[in-house]
Amino acid sequence: MEKAAFEGWLESVSTSFLALSDQQRNQSLDHLISLSGAVQLRHLSNGLEALLKRDFLRLLPLELAFYLLRWLDPQTLLTCCLVCKQWNKVINACTEVWQGVCRDLGWRIDESIQDAVHWKGVYLKAKLRMKQLREEDAFETSSLIGHSARVYALYYRDGLLCTGSDDLSAKLWDVRTGQCIYGIQTHTCATVKFDEQKLVTGSFDNTIACWEWSTGAKIQQFRGHTGAVFSIDYNDELDTLVSGSADFTVKVWSLSAGTCVNTFTGHTEWVTKVHLQKSQVESMMHSPGDYILLSADKYEIKVWPIGREINCKCLKTLFVSEDRSVCLQPRLQFDGRYVVCSSDLGIYQWDFSSFDVVRIIKPQQDPSSISLLSFGEVFALLFDNNYLYVMDLRTEAIVGRWPLPAYRKSKRGSSFLPGVTSWLNGLDGKNDAGLVFATSMPDHSIHLVLWKENG
Structure with a gap:
């Protein structure tokens, strides 16, 4: 067929093809394909690949x-x-x-x-x-053995764990090696806190003492409480020590002089937790940089200004139930922006600038049986009688757990603690190392849960 005649025929066929329905077009194509040879089929395949199999990722900007x-x-x-x-x-x-x-x-x-x-x-x-x-494969366990009586108090910082026992001693352990670095004779410790030079202990004998690690000597003693001292905190910059007691009071002390500067009253239960921290937010009652003392008992958390020793009044009282039908658990966290505490109803988070409850987390497990260990920006570490839990705070879903042995229970929350907590604000591949959780055991040993090296 000559070129002109072919072009006329092709135009006529194209016009007729466009007038067909989709089904008729498909039938026409099927018929033409059945009449085609290898050369035509290869040509058709190459053309279809260019039309239908475009690499959009290569073509796009x-x-x-x-x-x-x-x-x-x-x-x-x-x-x-x-x-x-x-x-x-x-x-x-x-x-x-x-x-x-x-x-x-x-x-x-x-x-x-x-x-x-x-x-x-x-x-x-x-x-x-x-x-x-x-898959419960992120952690591993070890034990610290050395005390001869019940361990009441634990405190962790920078890879070191301090333990205070009923055997009238306190020990400082290197968590990585499991070795005891210091062991000094003390009173019966209900609570402990330490730094590089000294150890401060609160005791069931109603006193507080400051000890020197290197010599074991008692540097200072603080007398004034009429009940056991359950919680302490201190700040060297302020030269201030604070304590909470079974006598329902909170005392503020001069750390260097050992004298009581002020006594805060208002609690009607044992004060099981005190926490000294700078505020990072502003409200009508405080400014960023102000030192704040939080004290907690069975039902409420009180907020006190530090540095106003004369006529110091409670700034605010936080609670989860006005009729005192709901108990707070002895875990209190304050980072200068938020106050977090677990209760029988769940985990409560208060905005420190407004003192409003901004979040209530109710775990799938019975809230009264699960306790808060530490609360971060991304994850929270929780535990109950049987397991350690990692919760993703964005979804409130449990993303990991680890079985726990039958550890010694403590109503004051002093015999268990979290280790490294920076990973709760987001893992980075480096902070998932070291101590995760520590608790005292009935056989007087310390049970450690540690991160397993990431394979």
Whole structure:
């Protein structure tokens, strides 16, 4: 057929084809394909591939490709990396994508690191750690043995754990090696706190004492309470020590002189927790940088200003039930912005600038049986009689747990504590190491739960 005649025929066929229904068009194509030979079928295949199998990731501008990739879940991203070298190159160059999936897992993101391959590696490690948490494989245990009577008090900082016992001694342990660094003779310790030079202890004999680690000598003694001293806190910069007692009072002391500066009254139950901390927010009652003392008993938390020793009045009283039908558990946390405490109804969080309850978390387990260990920005560490729990605070779902032995119960909450807590504000691949939880056991040993090295 000559060219002119062929073009006329093709125009006529095209006009007729466009007038057909979809079903008729399909039938026409099926008939033409059945009449085609190998040359025509190869030509058809090459044409269809160009029309239907376009590599959109290669064709799109890079910033638009990055935007689309952010909508994919991590597993799909990893699958897409296997499509071809070009896809792998594009996906591995998208820093925001890998930072985003790490953030979704609860990882802390350093925005200054703009290396996508780095964040992809972090994601793979993070995925493994979260899998270990789900499968009860993230932690390991060890014991500290050395006391000959019940251990009442524990305090942890910078890899060191201090224990105070009924055997009239306090010991300082290196958690990593399990070795006892110092052991000094004291009174029966109900609460302890230490730094590099000294140890401060509160006792069931109603007194507080300050000891020197290197010599074991008693540097200072504080007398004035008429009941056991259940909680202490101090600040060297302020030269201030605070204490809470079974005599229902809170006392403020000069740390260097050993003299009582003030006594706060108003509690009608044992004061089981005192906490001294700078405020980081402003309200009508305090400003950022002001030192604040929190004291807690069975039913309420009182907020006191420190530095106003004359006519010092309680700024605020926090509680979860006006009729005192709900008990607070002896776990109090204050970071200068929020006050957090667990109760029989759940975990309560107060905004320190307004003193309003901003959040109530009710675990799936019985709230009265589960206790708060530590509360962060991303995760919370909880426990009950049987397990240690890691909760994702964004979803309030339990993302990991670890079985606990039959540890010694303490109504004052002094015989168990969290270890390193920075990871609760977001894991970063480095802070998931060291001590997670410590508690005293009926056989006078200390049971430790530690992070297992991330494989």
